[in-house]
Amino acid sequence: MESFDYYEILEINKTSDQETIKKAYRKMALKYHPDRNPEDKQAEEMFKKINEAYEVLSDNSKRQIYDRYGKEGLENNGFRGFSGRDLNDIFGDLGSIFESAFGSGFGFGSAGKKEAKIKFVPDYLYKLDISFKEAIFGCKKTIQTKYKSFCKECDGTGAKDGKIQTCPDCGGKGQVFMRQGFMTFAQTCSLCGGEGHVIKEKCSICHGEGFVFVEESFEVNIPEGMDDENRMRVIGKGNQLKNGSRGDLYIITFVEHDDYFVRDGSDVYIEVPVFFTSIPLGASVKIPSLRGELELNVPANSQDGSKFVFKGEGVKEVNHNAYGSLVAVIKIIYPKSLNEEQKELLLKLHNSFGYESEPHKNLFEECFERIKNWFKSEKLKTKKQ
Secondary structure, three states: OOOOOHHHHOOOOOOOOHHHHHHHHHHHHHHHOOOOOOOOHHHHHHHHHHHHHHHHHOOHHHHHHHHHHHHHHHHHOOOOOOOOOOHHHHHHHHHHHHHHHHOOOOOOOOOOHHHHHOOOOOOEEEEEEEOHHHHHHOEEEEEEEEEEEEOOOOOOOOEHHHOEEEOOOOOOOOEEEEEEOOEEEEEEOOOOOOOOEEEOOEOOOOOOOOEEEEEEEEEEEEOOOOOOOOEEEEOOOOOEOOOOOEOOEEEEEEEOOOOOEEEEOOEEEEEEEEEOOHHHHOEEEEEEEOOEEEEEEEOOOOOOOOEEEEEEEEEEOOOOOOEEEEEEEEEEEOOOOOOHHHHHHHHHHHHHOHHHHOHHHHHHHHHHHHHHHHHHHHHHHHHHO
């Protein structure tokens, strides 16, 4: 296997938990997916590495072997990775990986010879960036995609005039066999990539791929309440198969952060700065909400970090009529510096509380007395000796 670090590929560290690993994989797989990077060999190789890394790190037993013995330990246990293999040959293997990270319905199928031979899968992913406002209130977005369609010129074979020939290395079986002692091993034919046939002359339209890209533009409704990595399905907007039918397009949304609101599911948090002089007196503060303005009554002597919940002022749940809450979090603000007049006023206020203004004296008076008694006891012992 090619030498590269699985943790570095997914941009995580060795202490990352499974949820972090899965989230990192989703991000990287979407970024380098072949459907989003057509004819980009570097992105294709990166995509293979990302999937190889996730297959190992998402499996606790494989991860333990890798952490202890590295890739050599994995190779000794029969794992050969994806790097260096043809992308069409590994798409069957990617089925279980994609399903574990994104859920079922992406059309990758199970790992098998039949699935390994297909030129492309009917369903594909589309990453859509939306603003915080668009996610909260919903919107209409114009989607511009390039879907795959079987090349009519070569009937999807990738060969000029559709003429292909049986692979001379495997004899059309898609596999070659090696014998070591009394054991025989089968592996995918490197010449034909498991297809069983080779192209003598590539199709001039699809350049041997067996498919062409078709540009398409259409409008979709983004429902109110969409969140990071939410998925929506657009039926019949995926890749076009040989029989003319089309798969589905799966839109994955990524939401921009807001300068004031922090979202947690259907709840929204906002930090409310309150000057320290308002804390002992209490205060009424007007704060922004997602849909206007609210009045926050801060009780006297509220603690830093106190939370005040406004029910129904949060985000609408997708496919439901329920709304989350707006949570206002108090942050006490102290002055960075004081002028002489301010210092004098504060000192006057401080002294006006008398004994109450020095609670440490009351708290530590008994403690100081006890420590003095310790030393007195030690001196008495020394004199007696």
